[in-house]
Amino acid sequence: MSLNESWRQRSLAAVWHPCTQMKLHAPEGAALPLVPVARAEGVWLHDHEGRRYLDAISSWWVNLFGHNHPGIRAALKDQLDQLDHVMLAGFTHGPVVELSERLATLTGLGHAFYGSDGASATEIALKMSAHHWRNAGRARKNRFVGVAGGYHGETVGALAVTDIALFREAYAPLVRLGATVPSPDARAATPGESAADVAERAATALADWLEAHHEDTAALIVEPLIQCAAGMAMHDPHYLRRARELCDRYDVHLVLDEIAVGFGRTGSLFAHEQAGIRADFLCLSKGLTGGTLPLSVVLTTDAVYAAFYDDQVARGFLHSHSYTGNPLACRAALATLDLFEQTDALRRNVATGDRLAALFEPLSQHARVQHARRQGMVFAWDVASSLPDFGRRYARHALEQGLVLRPIGRTLYAMPPYVINEEEGAFLARGALAALQATLAEEDGSAAKVEGARDGV
16 A cells, blocks of 8 residues: 555544545545645645645645745744743733734734634634623624625634635524625626726625614624635725725724735735725734744724723633644744745735736636636636536646645636746646646536437437
8 A cells, every 4th residue: 555545544534624525535436535745845745655736725825935934944943942832811922922013013903812713813803893892882783794705714603704605504503694795796897897896886785784784783894805715706995995984984893804815915915905994803814824833813903902901800801712822823923924024025926926927828818717817916717617516626637737726616716825936837827727628628528428318319
């Protein structure tokens, strides 16, 4: 038995993999075989038998500067020699203080509350918003509103503002659903409409909703510029400006979920910067540590913080995670912020993104591709396909090309690490197109068989 196969079998026997129908990995004719990873370097994942795969989605969007980056690795080794962990209740330490200070400088939000992952950040922000209004004597404001197609995590509180049925329906009895307003997704444009027109149309619907429901509403939660799990739905910054204006008008908190789109993905360090606004709550995770350790943070305003500052313990924010503000994770985040400064990453990403866009042009011009789009270092294409399992088939063909690409429904996307070079970009573009052609050939072959069978009747 090969090393790869040994690890596959052991994993299937012992590990329940996330966001996965495990039967798809079953040994008997697996629709999508597990890929055992032995090591990683730069944009590449390596298995136990010498095969390598270009990590074109940054391992669920977390990896910014390539795997096993020497700068982040050195910072972690240094921190491990000093302090691995200490609880943050009643104690503090250098990395969490320094990270909080730097994030405050970057965002203008001066109070940082830490969690372990993106869903935790969503939970923190929602609870903090509702508790703020309670402390302010307005306990009626305890409902939330999100955008159609929004995704904010899979814990019970986060599912309340997640509008993707696949994740939510099984748990509906456990969830106190928030309201949903139309998405500003630019793909909804009618002939003659611009992305800004769609954004204004969605903002008008938001205005109508808030006018009717603001007295009960604690917060609006939005993914700025890109709704990733909705098929990389991209929108004009105008929507964010209008959302900020409306939240101010109706006294509703604005929660910006930059868990996936923060740290340079959209072309600016934070996506909301492109709208020139500031959040009441800013949720960050994924790229925060450069893809090395789990960490999330919610940043908020002085006004929110002041509502909890009191002699009464019950008026404090009594929420915690055992590993809140872990020193190793905070040190990795500090090293990641250093890399943005040392490598001039945002400026370099403009050139890298332009180069990739040119390489992707044959894919973007494919006859079966619709809505080819890009925002910073995020690329997406909708594929006209009738295959119900298009994403799974495409992912398998991509692996055969040496690529990690996992479509969302019929939306193919790429979100590679920022360090991808021209040769690696060309490899990605060629393989992405080849995988599409192989997937569509399967579809066309199946259709031809069906048609042939009909002709023979």
